Amino acid sequence: MNIHDRVVQSFNKLTPDEATKARIHGRLRAQASSHHHSPLRHSHRRLGIALAITILFCATVFAATQLHKYVNWKGEPVPEPNLYDGLSEKDVSVREQNRSWALRVGDLIPDNTHSEYWIAYRISPDGAVDEKFAVVKTINRRFDTYAAFQAAISAEGVLLMPEKIPEGFSLEKAEVSYTLPHILAPVMLDEQKAADDVLLRRYALPPEKDRYLTMYRLFFVNQQNRSLLITCELHNRSSIPDNLRIEGNSNARSVIIDGMDKALLVGGDVSQPSAEANPATMSVIMRHKSVLSTANDQGTRRWDYIDVMTDIPGAGPLLVHLYSDYRIISYGGLSQDDLLNIAGTFH
């Protein structure tokens, strides 16, 4: 068979089934009706989601910008954090080289599949493979229902989640991410050099991958097309930020949320009467500090793989802390009280 026929045959295999077409069609119809009533509403919602993505994923980018500022858990302004405070010139240089290597390698790693995943290792100038310096791609999974998402989080056992879909909203998307450590990789399938200083190894995906959940994102929308985004991130021991990045024109104040170690309410005007719906973006940032017994709570998980546990001073090696952060971001659909009520249902 010639190339032309093979390409046509392969593209034919990508034809969506009727159920898929009906599902996309249903989403379009639902949004088309609100689009016709108010063409701007949809774009506002998309903008809202885009802003949320910016807030969440720019958290580790320490570039100065007038659009953002940093506050502590009391809501007080603090200086922009400097990754290299207290480091010698040589250490700064090493970190920069490591960071630059990791960024470059991210583009060299193939996508993970259902059955396998890739890890990139650094090859030292002397030709040795530095197995402690690795870059992995996370594995993502989406859930169609909130019940399925809840089951995944419950099975993981440490991260918290809202007890139910917030009232008046429906689930638009639930995504979780798993980060598999190189020390977990039980079966290496093969390896190849991707560059002079990069070795790629391909591993069979272990069946216990679902236990290594490190992040989730929930997107909700209400009938007025107002969005609500909830995110969770498990912290690495070496990067538990106490400088929180928020939008430049926001105010922030400390609040108490049952079950949380720290919490901050962030909004355009948090002095509004609490019962009044605030049309602007408003969010709650929360930190949960678990105390785990390494002897009893670790179970079959290898938490040490991403260095997530932090020793508790004086508690000995059996008790550790584990930190996870949560953000609930409302784009105008909730009053301050409603937002705080949702925060109080995390368990």
Added chain:
Amino acid sequence: MTQQNLDNQLDIEAIYARNVDMVYRVCFSFLKNKADTEDAVHDTFMRCMRAAPRFANEAHEKGWLVVTAGNLCRNRLRHWWRKNTPLDETAFSGNDGPPTHDDTLDAILALPDRYKVSLYLHYYEGWPAGDIAALLRRPASTVRNHLSEARRLLKERLTDDEHT
């Protein structure tokens, strides 16, 4: 709902029915997983609905949708949930791959993204390189080079597979 809205809705229904297979195939060739592909297909038709372009004919309509789908997929790949940490670097990728194993399909999915729209239009839809060039607003020689390079890479990959 006004008559105009009804007409628009009828148009988009017809446009969807005519083109959903094509848009889905193109998006999958970029994104390589079903969940993202569904989102991208949805976004492509939503954009069509919002922009409400006046299509001269069905070829124009098809071309507009293919280019829009390709652009949305590239944006999605560029910006999608990337987060960097110093060690154990993380990035994101979907994990629900193509429905069945196919060496040719694997080779197509592995092609550089810049070749995919041209490849699809030329081989699957039968467009000549000149028409693709006009649609993509690129010189015809560039499109021909892209097709030639894509063909070379596919042959190379498929030959390798046959030898292993």
